[in-house]
Amino acid sequence: MLLKTTLTVLTFGLSTLAFAGPGHSDDHGDNDQASFAAGQPGTEHAVNRVIRVEASDRMRFNPDDWAIQPGETVRFVVANSGQMPHEFVIDTVQGNAKHRDAMMDAMAEGGMMEHNDPNAVSVAPGETGELIWTFSEKGTFEAACNIPGHYEAGMNARIEVSKETLAQNH
Template identity: 40%
Template sequence: MKQILLASAMVLSGSAVLAGGSHSDGHGHGDMMTDGDADHHAEMMEIGRPSDPENVTRVIEIKMMETEDGDMIFEPSVLEITQGETIKFAIENIGEQEHEFVMDTMASVAEHKALMEEFPFMEHDDPNAVRLLPGEKAEIIWSFVNDGGFEFACLIPGHYESGMHGPLAVIKNPDS
């Protein structure tokens, strides 16, 4: 992901005005990878890998919104997953602003956040993220192969600071 983001940043630095897409299709949430692609991607992402619908062991509904107080939030605000689970995240933006759902290591979220601050209209196609306009829905199907502490967040400039982030704990499976 770092290579993709850095390459995007280099391309965008010379043409930031051209990168103003709507992201209405999100960050590639509709692209299905083959098992070979998913296995290759697992090597690159500590948090896990994209998966297929037939592997889903649980569905978690994620709502993205703003509060009357001006906070931006996810419901639920904390995610706990068992290592080895394949989760279907059913994500819906019920707010009045565009939001995104990105899950990754804390370091990668911080790095992605810094790039988004520099290039707020950056187009990218990450299997662990989706960007939605108000009223839109999407899904991410993800296998969590490693245990540990991760994070989910909205990295549109200002949204993280308004409260739109939370911990994603992947609990070690005692059977593995």
């Protein structure tokens, strides 16, 4: 019985580590704050503006592109108007592709990835989620729903972070 319990605990622990793959930052600074190519988690008191996003079963984010100033902290309020779950993940195109691959691998093994990444919010049907993000670097990033099939159906949005960009979507 002890052997069976030990094996169960070991298997559960290893499977949990498998879910901490792509899309999850391993780069921690001295304050254990995760860092990402697209910036870092923002704080409530630093929010410069709010962007409301609709995630729908038409596999779209509305709006589907944003212009952000470097250093700007944005609160994304993501409302799921559909009947299926969606997620909103801020990353590079390559980072989101790795995240999708990890989700496909998890599904192939009979599971689903659980998200508590600072750059992602999962939103159940009819619910609203929030993500506060500080865009510290210039570049082109994206928000994506990486649930298998959603991104491929068009559920992604372009985020352009540039000094030349005039703030929009207020």
